[in-house]
Amino acid sequence: MHGNSQVFLEGISGFLGWYYVSLAAMNLIAAYWLWRARHLVGQAIFWLVVALFYMGYLAPMATSADPEWMPQMPALIRNLVNVSLGGSTGAVTYSVGSMVLLIVLYLGRRFFVRGQVAWGMLNLSLLALGLSMTDYNFYTIAAKPDNVPIVGLIFLIAFFTWLATSRAVENDDRIARGEPTLExxxxxxxxxxxxxxxxxxxxxxxxxxxxxxxxxxxxxxxEEPASSVKTPNPSKAPWYFLGLQEMLVYFDPWMAGVVMPSMIVVGLMAIPYLDFNPKGMGYYTIAERKFSYLTYQFGFLLLWIVLIVLGTFLRGPNWNIYSPYELWDVHKVEALNNVDLSQYFWISGMNMAMPRAPNGSSVPIQLFYIAQREWLGIVLVLAYFVVLPPFLAITVFRKYYAKMGFVRFMVMSNLLLFMLLLPIKMVLRWTVNLKYIVSIPEYFLNL
Amino acid sequence: MASGEKQSLGDVIRDSQIWKSIFRHPAPVDRRNRVVVMLTNFFLHLHPVSVKKQGIALSYTWCMGGVTFFLFLVETVTGVLLMFYYRPTLEWAYNDILSLRDVTSLGILRELHRWGAHAMVITVWLHMYRVFLTGSYKPPREFNWVIGVILLLLTLLLSFTGYLLPWDQLAIWAITVGSNMARATPILGYEGPGQQLLTLGGIDMITSGSDARFGLLGARFVGEETLNRFYVLHCIAIPLSAAFLMAIHFWRVRKDGGISGPL
Incomplete structure (x- = not known):
């Protein structure tokens, strides 16, 4: 094993050497720019030192390919990540962690958009990427040719989110002072x-x-020529559909693969007809359109990008969660003991057997028994989609309802409720192992 | 050179009959001709003559719409070249990709096509992100946003149909996972809720041989019919639809008063 890992380290040492050299160059340019264009000598010296550290220490050490000297992610951090993401609660840690991170970035946006801070975070994440590349398991996933664009995607999304937010913060300040926007x-x-x-x-x-x-x-x-008898494990959809594939954990294919994608497309198309706010047109702003901004970011960053990253880097054999530093062990077993709401109600709650139509009964009788069995779930789902919107209209969204009118408000609230269905189902799965709210396998109607 | 005034080679070329017959305008070196060039050149007439300064500032626009269009052109050119070397049959598809890598000159044709495709998906998202964050979908640009969403969908479908063509394990299983969803289409998929509704005289209309997935794959599983179907969709149907919608998309940008902001 030691021999293999030596071969592996030698294989990537050249790439890593160049990687750190380019990081050094990047910081050198930044230092030069700070010095010449901004006359910030102190900051320039700081990034110059960082560049020298990359150039003088990390690059030659990485090129050495010596396991003793090669810069690697500290075992402590790797173990911490393995424990928090590799265990049975990995999906919870990852999803909740991503959400908390986004909320912190949003609330502290005034701090995080500062050039120094953003540049520091970029350096840290690039450094973490470089250090992790010496881990064989991490490397195998991150350097898989089709995954390389996703590594790029993460940095591009982060960069453009930073760019947009820094302009929005600046504009919001200007608007508050009554000055014209940057644009x-x-x-x-x-x-x-x-x-x-x-x-x-x-x-x-x-x-x-x-x-x-x-x-x-x-x-x-x-890869090898196509073979319809050799199923790879895991079988992954193309990377841009991994958010949808992730939904399969929580929903049946008719929801995750058909209804939800359709709702995403319809919902995106409906945005201009639902957003009645005339402000924030032609300039970056957050303060003037908080609701639409947060809704979009919730859908795009958290429910789309974060899930794609999850599907790409953390989902392994049998669609189990693996930490990026963890070996993809096919025999890793995760207990699946998910329970339907109707089972909770009849068996655990009422201490009764599930209602079942007598054998050979006609369709209406069967339907009656199904309705009796699933009545709680059906009522909840109906309440969610039918009762909740009017309730929202007279409470939190009263102003929106007055401005939007009945039809537009109902469309908007139902689209929002569809979007929230995923996080709701996730939380129910994590907390009470809920499988289906409504479970009618007789008609493939599970929700 | 009778007049004695020395003409540079560039002037000689630009004064020639051939040059003038191709380019309908003089060199855009002064203000008047910089206007004229935009109005009389087919490739440039997509643009207005003048734009707001912020409308071309990279920190504002990110240039992602333009990059996406450029990548579409890259995909078209490399795609046509790839079609010279590729036959969408079970017998040849995989081997043609192999020889494309090992035998054909210009050996990075497939790389350019594949990485360009991945990049295009990303740039479409970033373009949409920018358009949302600058509120550029607000009236009068609502409908152009709708066209944009359809173009986003077509981009994903282009990538998805192209994913199958190398006919390796990666290809067929990704498409199998993706297209299995269609089996569960409500009413129209044979494992979808409500498929029992479509029965005629007690006989199921929706079976594994007649449902939405069958329509997509042309078979009960991903096979040669699927390869052919995806090939035609990938090379003809979707690119043509996308090009058509792109034309409208760009035209509407002009007609709706530029990329963003009030009129």
Whole structure:
């Protein structure tokens, strides 16, 4: 095993050496820019020291491929991550942790958008990525050719969220002071030739170069020829559908694969017709459109991106959760003892047998027994979709209802309720092992 | 050179009959001709003559819509080239991909196509993210957002149908997992809720040989019919639909008064 790991370390040492050199270059450029453009000598020196640390220590140590010297993620942190994500509560820790992280970033956005802070966080995450690459299990997942774009996606989403938020924070301050927004300052007109067409040209050239480098540096994956009898474990959908596949843990395919995706598409299309707020048009702002901002971020960052990352990096054989530093052990067993709501009600609650239609009874009789068996779930679901919206209309959303009118409000509240169905089901699964709220397997109707 | 004034080679070329017949305008070196070039050039007429300064600031626009369109063009060009080397049959699909890697010159054609496709999915999301965060879907741009959502869907379907074509384990199982969902389509899938509703004289209309999944795959499981079906969708039907919608999408950006902001 030691021999193998030596071969592995030697295999990646070259890449890691260049990786740390580019991190050094990145910080060197930042230091130079801070010094020349911003005249912030103290900050420039700080990032210069960071660059020298990458260049003078991490890069040569990584190139050495010596397990003694190679910079690695401390075992303490790896064990901590393994314990918190690899155990049976990994999904809970990960999902709740991501949500808490996003909430902290949102509430502390004034602090986190500062150049120094954001740059520091970027450095830390890139460093963590580099240190983790020496872990064989981590490397296997992160460097899988089709997963490389997702690593990129995480950094791109983080970068653009930072960019948008820093502009929004700045704009919100300006609006509060009664000053024009950043965007308003750029409202004079310029000619498209040369200002825009040259930008486009430069973008195209840069992008072509980038794609060529990516294409040369990383080979497209090609596995064994297709075989319909050899099912890989895990079988994963293409990465952009992993959020939907993750929903399969909590819902049956008709919800996770058909109804929910349709609702996402319909809901996205409905946004412009539901958002009646005329403010926040043509500039970044959070304060002027908090509700729509938070709803979108909840759906996009938490329910889409975070779940894709979960599906890509943490889901392993048998769709179990594995920590990124954990070996994908096919024999890892997770107890599945999920219980339907009707079982809770009849067996645990009433201490009775589940109602069952006598053998050979006609369809209406069967339906009657199903309704009797599942009455609690059916009532709850109906209350959720039928009673809750009007209740919201006269309580928390009273102002929205007055502005939107009946139809628009009902559409909006039902779309929101559909979106919330996933986190609700997740929490019910984690806390009381709930399998289905309504379980009618006779008609494939499980919710 | 009778006049004695020396002409540069560039001037000679630009004054030639051939040049003038191709480009309908003089070189855009002064203000007037910079306007004229935008109005008379087919490729540039997509743009307005002038835009708000913030409308071209990268920190505002992120350029992600443009990047997505560029990636679509990259995918089209590399895709057409790939079609020269690829036959969508069980006998040849995998082998053609193998020889594409090992034998064909310009050996990174498939890499460019695959990485471009992944990048395009990401840039579409980022474009949508920017449009949302700047409130650029608000009136009068509501409908263009709707077209954008359909384009997002088409991008995902393009990527999804393309995923199958290499015909390796990665391909068929990803498509199997993805398309198994269709089996559970309410009413129209044979394991979907309410499929019992569609019966005719006691005979199920919705079976594994006639449901939504069968329509998608052209068979009961991912096989040669699926390969052919996805190939046609990937190379013809979806790109054409996307190109058509893109034309409307860009046209509406112009007609609705630029990429964002009040008119």
């Amino acid at each position: 308003h300052e750029g409202s004079e007109k310029v000619l498209v030739w040369p200002d825009l067409v040259y930008t486009e040209l430069i973008c195209m050239v840069a992008l072509t170069a980038f794609l060529l480098l990516w294409g040369i540096g990383l080979e497209a994956p090609l």
